[in-house]
Amino acid sequence: MPELNSYEIVADYLLRATQYRPVIGIICGSGLSGLSKSLKNPVTIQYHDIPGFPEATVPGHSGELVFGTMDGIEVVCMRGRFHYYEGNDMSKVVLPVRAMRLIGVKLLVVTNAAGALNKSYKVGDIVVIQDHFGTPLIAGNHPLRGINDDLLGPRFPSVSDAYDTRLQSIIVKCARDIGISDYIRENGTYCYVSGPAYESRAESKFLRSIGGDCVGMSTIPEVITAKHCGMKILGLSFMTNKVIIEQSDGPPASHQEVLEAVEKSGIHVENLVKAFITKNNLQSILAEVPKLEYKSKSKCPVKNHTVFGFAVTSYMLLALYAFAQNKA
Numbered sequence: 001m002p003e004l005n006s007y008e009i010v011a012d013y014l015l016r017a018t019q020y021r022p023v024i025g026i027i028c029g030s031g032l033s034g035l036s037k038s039l040k041n042p043v044t045i046q047y048h049d050i051p052g053f054p055e056a057t058v059p060g061h062s063g064e065l066v067f068g069t070m071d072g073i074e075v076v077c078m079r080g081r082f083h084y085y086e087g088n089d090m091s092k093v094v095l096p097v098r099a100m101r102l103i104g105v106k107l108l109v110v111t112n113a114a115g116a117l118n119k120s121y122k123v124g125d126i127v128v129i130q131d132h133f134g135t136p137l138i139a140g141n142h143p144l145r146g147i148n149d150d151l152l153g154p155r156f157p158s159v160s161d162a163y164d165t166r167l168q169s170i171i172v173k174c175a176r177d178i179g180i181s182d183y184i185r186e187n188g189t190y191c192y193v194s195g196p197a198y199e200s201r202a203e204s205k206f207l208r209s210i211g212g213d214c215v216g217m218s219t220i221p222e223v224i225t226a227k228h229c230g231m232k233i234l235g236l237s238f239m240t241n242k243v244i245i246e247q248s249d250g251p252p253a254s255h256q257e258v259l260e261a262v263e264k265s266g267i268h269v270e271n272l273v274k275a276f277i278t279k280n281n282l283q284s285i286l287a288e289v290p291k292l293e294y295k296s297k298s299k300c301p302v303k304n305h306t307v308f309g310f311a312v313t314s315y316m317l318l319a320l321y322a323f324a325q326n327k328a
């Protein structure tokens with residue numbers, strides 16, 4: 001049997017572990033995982049049960065995939081993502097996206113918590129991403145580096161058209177419909193840095209000078225990978241802090257500040273994504289994405305603790321029964 005790629009092993013596992021065949025994948029940013037609670041008939045799979053999946057190590061990130069439906073549409077939610085700064089190499093960071101594509105996902109919604117570079121942005125704003133600047137990526141640390149898998153996508157994909165403009169218009173309309181237009185910032189450019197330190201003032205000044213509106217430590221590797229394998233993409237960035245460019249701008253950024261901002265109004269992001277999926281007919285956009293012809297290749301066993309526990313208990317009961325029979 002040919003050696004399997006890590007994303008094929010994950011996809012094979014998921015195809016066996018659940019009957020769901022989601023068409024929409026959602027990656028929940030720091031503290032924004034509450035969205036998965038809106039899924040009907042949820043099936044939850046812990047990251048540590050998925051072969052090759054790293055653990056989510058960051059406070060505010062859980063570590064589970066939740067499958068379910070939203071208004072009849074099959075969806076999978078990543079509660080917790082993998083960051084480069086956690087020590088994962090880029091192929092691990094994007095592993096879930098490739099696996100999602102193999103199991104049928106056509107549209108990826110990515111959310112994140114980020115700092116505002118644009119002075120007109122406020123904490124609590126939601127930026128609709130229309131472009132990005134990937135500092136580590138242009139410096140050579142790119143998620144598509146390595147042998148290209150032609151099943152997934154081309155060697156040299158375009159990224160200038162990564163963010164679907166129709167999806168951006170739909171989300172703006174959704175914000176209006178649910179009464180949170182005041183929080184929406186259209187046409188934002190997200191700058192990706194590897195982290196985990198927050199930016200120096202000179203770095204922030206540079207990112208602002210090249211047109212960056214916000215900055216964060218995630219999302220762009222996943223977006224590029226999703227674009228490579230043909231998915232439609234919507235990116236939303238939740239502003240948790242104002243980035244310090246001049247010392248007088250305020251206190252330095254902290255993770256506590258990030259979590260507090262999310263706690264206070266991250267619910268807007270969750271409501272917005274929910275409205276986006278349930279109140280719009282996304283079918284025609286989804287139909288533009290061809291199904292990827294992937295055939296499960298491995299006989300990877302499903303690690304199911306319930307089944308295992310049941311088997312052990314049954315065996316022990318049988319042994320007890322046999323023992324009692326011998327005594328009688």
Ligand code: HPA
Pocket residue numbers: 113114115116198199215216217240241242243253258
């Ligand atoms: N910089 C980088 N990542 C972030 C920030 C920030 O200011 N806020 C939340 N994530």
